[in-house]
Amino acid sequence: MININSDQPAQHSDKIRFLIDQKIPSRDGFDLSADVILPSKGGPFPSVYLRTPYESSSQKSLDRGVWWAKRGYAFISGDCRGRYESQGEFYPYHPDGKDGVDTLQWISNQSWSDGKIGMAGGSYGGLVQWQSAALDSTNISAMAAHVICDDYFSNYHYVGGAFQLGLSVMAGITFTTNMPIPGFAEIFDSGRVWRHLPLIDIDIQTIGKEIPWYRDWLQHSKYDEYWQQIDTTHQYSNVDAPVFIRCGWFDAYPDGTFRLWNGMTKSGASEQARRGQKVLMGPWTHGEPEGTRLGDLDFGPDSYKVILEEELRWFDYWLRGIDNGIDSEPPIHLFVMGINKWRYESEWPLARTQFTPYYFHSVGQANSVYGNGKLSTIKPTDKNSDSYEYDPERPVPTIGGNHSTASWPWTETGVEPIVVGPVEQRAIESRHDVLVYTSDPLDQDMELTGPLEVILYASSSAVDTDFTARLTDVYPDGRSIMMAEGIIRARFRNGYTEEEFLQPGKVEEYRIQLYPTSNVFFSGHSLRVDISSSNFPRFSRNLNTGEDVGTGVRIEVATQTIFHSAEYPSHIVLPLIPK
Numbered sequence: 001m002i003n004i005n006s007d008q009p010a011q012h013s014d015k016i017r018f019l020i021d022q023k024i025p026s027r028d029g030f031d032l033s034a035d036v037i038l039p040s041k042g043g044p045f046p047s048v049y050l051r052t053p054y055e056s057s058s059q060k061s062l063d064r065g066v067w068w069a070k071r072g073y074a075f076i077s078g079d080c081r082g083r084y085e086s087q088g089e090f091y092p093y094h095p096d097g098k099d100g101v102d103t104l105q106w107i108s109n110q111s112w113s114d115g116k117i118g119m120a121g122g123s124y125g126g127l128v129q130w131q132s133a134a135l136d137s138t139n140i141s142a143m144a145a146h147v148i149c150d151d152y153f154s155n156y157h158y159v160g161g162a163f164q165l166g167l168s169v170m171a172g173i174t175f176t177t178n179m180p181i182p183g184f185a186e187i188f189d190s191g192r193v194w195r196h197l198p199l200i201d202i203d204i205q206t207i208g209k210e211i212p213w214y215r216d217w218l219q220h221s222k223y224d225e226y227w228q229q230i231d232t233t234h235q236y237s238n239v240d241a242p243v244f245i246r247c248g249w250f251d252a253y254p255d256g257t258f259r260l261w262n263g264m265t266k267s268g269a270s271e272q273a274r275r276g277q278k279v280l281m282g283p284w285t286h287g288e289p290e291g292t293r294l295g296d297l298d299f300g301p302d303s304y305k306v307i308l309e310e311e312l313r314w315f316d317y318w319l320r321g322i323d324n325g326i327d328s329e330p331p332i333h334l335f336v337m338g339i340n341k342w343r344y345e346s347e348w349p350l351a352r353t354q355f356t357p358y359y360f361h362s363v364g365q366a367n368s369v370y371g372n373g374k375l376s377t378i379k380p381t382d383k384n385s386d387s388y389e390y391d392p393e394r395p396v397p398t399i400g401g402n403h404s405t406a407s408w409p410w411t412e413t414g415v416e417p418i419v420v421g422p423v424e425q426r427a428i429e430s431r432h433d434v435l436v437y438t439s440d441p442l443d444q445d446m447e448l449t450g451p452l453e454v455i456l457y458a459s460s461s462a463v464d465t466d467f468t469a470r471l472t473d474v475y476p477d478g479r480s481i482m483m484a485e486g487i488i489r490a491r492f493r494n495g496y497t498e499e500e501f502l503q504p505g506k507v508e509e510y511r512i513q514l515y516p517t518s519n520v521f522f523s524g525h526s527l528r529v530d531i532s533s534s535n536f537p538r539f540s541r542n543l544n545t546g547e548d549v550g551t552g553v554r555i556e557v558a559t560q561t562i563f564h565s566a567e568y569p570s571h572i573v574l575p576l577i578p579k
Contacts, residue, residue, distance in 0.1 A: 015040040016069045020057065021085050024078070024106045026099055033085030034078035034103065036112075037065030044114035045074040046141075046319035047107050048311075050121040051100055051128045053080040053090065053175060064308075071312060073319075074112055078103050080128070084178075092175060092213050093127065093152060093230050100132030104139035115139075116319040120311060122146035122246070123286065123404065130260075134235035137269065142276070142318035144311045146246040147286050147404065149256025150263070153227040154496055157217050159252075160513065161492030162466055163549050165194065165540040166398070167252075167405050169202055172214030177207060194537040200550035218550030223496035233263070240269035242276025244314045246307055248284030249337065249484075250294060250421035252404035254516050255451070257281065258348045261332070276318070278326070279348075280310060281334040281518070285420045286404045295400055295421035296481060300340040336449065337422075337483075338473075338520030349450040354578060357455075358527065359571040360437045360564040362386050369429040369480070373437040375527055375572075380564045387561045388433045388532075390465065392543050395536035396434060399423055400482045401470075402515045403538070425472050425480045425530065435531040435562055438474060446521045450575025452484050452514035454529065457568030459508065462544035462558035463501045464491045466533050469512045471572065473519065474526040486514035487539055491546070501546050507568060516575075529572050531562055 019036035026032055035056045038045055048068050055061070056077035065075035081099055082090025100119075107113050117139055119129040126148035133140055149155035157164055196205050200218050203211040220226040232239075243264060247257040261279050268274040282289060283299040288307045292299050316322040330344035358375050360366070366373025366386040373386070400423025429436050454469040468487045472480040488510050491499040502508065521527060534541055540549060544558040564570045 016066055024103050026081065026088070026102050030081060030086070030088035032078060032081060032087070032099055032103060034076050035061070035065065036074060036076050037062065037069045038074035038112055039069050039072060042072075043074075043112045045072060045112055046116040046118070046315065047074040047076055047113050048118050048120050048315060049076045049078070049104065049107060050119070050125050051078045051080060051096065051103065052121065052125050053083045053092075054124070055079065055084050055178070057084070067308065073315070076103075076107055090175065092171070093131070096128040097131035097135040100128050101136045101139075104132065104136075108139045116141045118142045118144065118315045118319050120144045122288070123148060127152075130232045130239070131230065133239040133241055134232050135238070137238070137240040140241040142315060143241050143243045144246075144314055145243055146307070147248070147251050147253055149253045150232040150260055151256065152230055153223045155253065155256045158221070158223075158489075158496070159539070160487040161489035161496060162487045162542070163199070163218070163221070163540040164538065165199070165536075166538045168214060168217055169206070170405055172203060172211040172217075173207060175213065176209075176211050197553045198551045199540055215550070221549045222499065233259070236263040236267040237269055239264065240273050242273060242278075242318055244278045244280070244311070246280045246282075246310065248282055248286070248289075249335070249515070249517055250283070250285045250402055252286065252402050252515075254281060254402075255513065258451075258516065262348060265331070277331055278314070278329075279332045279334070280305070281332070283335050283337050283340075295423040296479075297337075297422045299335070299337060302342060303335060303340060334449070334518055336447065336518045336520060338447075338522060349575060350577060352578060353450050354576040355450075356574050356576045357571040358439065358529075358574055359569055360529070360562070362437070362564070366435040366437060366562075367432045368434060369426060369436045369438075371436060373435060375437040375439040375529055379566070380569050381566050383565045383567075385561050385563045385565070386435050387559060388435060390433055390533035390544070390558045390560050392534070392541040392555045392557075394433075395534035395541050396428055396431065396468070396532045398535050398538040399425065399428060401485045401535070401538065422481045422483060425470065425482050426478070428532075429480055429530060431532075433532055437529045437531070439527040441476070441524050441526050442521055444523050446527075447519070447577040447579075448521065448574050449518040449577045451516045452486070452575065453573045454486065454510075454512040454514065454531075455571055455573065456510040456512060456531065457507055457563040457570050458510060459505050459561045459563075460490065460502055460544075460558050461504050462490075462556060463504065463546040464489070464542060465502070465544050465558045465560065466490065466539070466542040467510050467512060467560070468530075468532050468535050469514060469572070470530040471514060471517070472528040472530065473521055474528045476524045480528055483519055484514040484517045485535065486512040487535060488512045489542060507563060527574075533558070533560055
């Protein structure tokens with residue numbers, strides 16, 4: 001494991017020069033602040049530029065800058081407008097493209113800059129790269145934009161149309177108070193905050209003041225112009241830069257990562273941009289890996305990678321022209337869990353994928369792991385179905401899964417920090433409001449690598465509700481380890497621009513997109529799919545009444561029926577990779 005505080009041998013000089021709180025003029029007259037760390041001798045230098053709402057002068061940022069400077073780079077860490085030393089008023093996402101372009105122009109004009117600029121950063125530091133590059137790529141030589149997506153509605157705040165409550169509340173508080181995420185535990189010391197209705201007042205419940213952007217996120221609960229103007233899904237043709245994307249199978253954005261990669265390889269602004277795309281997908285969550293263990297699994301010594309070293313190799317090639325072989329590697333480097341090995345691939349989904357449906361079966365009692373739900377390749381011929389009661393007062397808790405920030409499960413007695421990622425699910429699967437469909441033990445190893453989708457045929461007594469799906473790996477000893485999950489809000493089953501409420505009792509088709517995975521299910525293991533209607537507090541509870549997500553307060557219990565018949569063959573589509 002690399003220590004960015006340690007004294008590493010410098011390529012140019014061990015003496016570092018600091019230029020703190022440099023003022024950068026924006027096009028609308030505000031001064032943006034940035035800290036510059038570079039070698040004290042030599043130059044001009046290639047630059048690594050990171051833009052952040054989390055304080056450019058933090059110890060972590062300064063340590064990282066020293067690490068880059070010791071390797072012959074100028075490191076620039078800039079505060080987003082309205083944050084810390086930067087002037088103006090902060091508002092998430094919307095002004096970041098223009099401010100990023102203005103800062104890139106400023107860097108290119110400095111005497112210490114050789115004009116080669118690489119943008120770096122993950123999460124918010126990744127999204128500002130896409131906002132800037134889509135607006136003007138002139139001064140971007142390469143990007144390292146990690147753990148982020150291009151669609152801020154359906155891949156970020158409203159996954160499957162369901163409001164990401166945990167992420168949205170914590171992001172809103174962080175951007176308002178500068179409070180570090182570990183401090184949230186003191187605020188959420190009971191389940192009271194998460195259970196509060198209406199959702200739009202949670203800001204007042206937590207910090208005693210309104211958070212304007214949190215309220216805007218709730219008030220724009222459809223994919224409208226508010227989200228469309230920052231969506232980079234349709235702007236790949238404007239981006240003229242090679243891009244390195246690091247993500248994890250248990251982050252919230254592995255699907256967004258491959259969508260970005262495919263978008264750029266097909267529609268990037270130049271041949272160099274289209275060919276210069278790289279993905280590193282490991283057994284990780286949102287943060288940089290700190291070891292080999294995540295959740296309840298240890299992925300072995302080969303799973304650990306130092307992301308800074310990966311970025312250095314990337315920028316050495318694109319900014320310095322060092323022939324380190326990165327251009328001859330296949331563009332996708334992914335970690336296959338189970339066998340715990342890295343593998344190179346050249347496309348996504350893999351061309352050799354055999355998309356295989358596994359159908360739900362039961363004799364009407366798939367409720368809980370103690371029921372009779374089965375999963376198999378045999379298409380149903382009967383008319384069976386399963387039902388359960390979804391009570392928003394007793395939601396299924398968030399335990400593990402795909403996260404981009406910390407979260408807490410709700411319990412009767414309060415909340416506790418949880419482990420993200422591949423976590424044991426039997427506590428959830430013992431509930432009567434969770435349908436459990438399990439395959440027979442496998443007679444040979446099975447690799448699943450690719451996107452996952454559940455096609456669900458269901459009816460509800462409610463005018464609106466949610467359906468959730470989880471894929472787990474069931475071990476011979478009974479452990480059921482989360483591998484992927486997904487959710488859909490019924491009112492958005494046909495798209496995100498308009499709400500379409502349900503006719504109670506009518507069978508509807510729901511396509512639940514689970515996060516992609518790459519895992520070998522070993523012989524003797526079983527595949528399992530869990531179906532329910534809540535994943536709380538990662539997602540807000542659907543109150544089943546069709547009220548507005550932000551202002552609704554009225555709660556009803558919904559009767560949910562899942563069909564698995566010849567006419568309505570509910571199933572999961574698995575990306576089977578042949579040996």
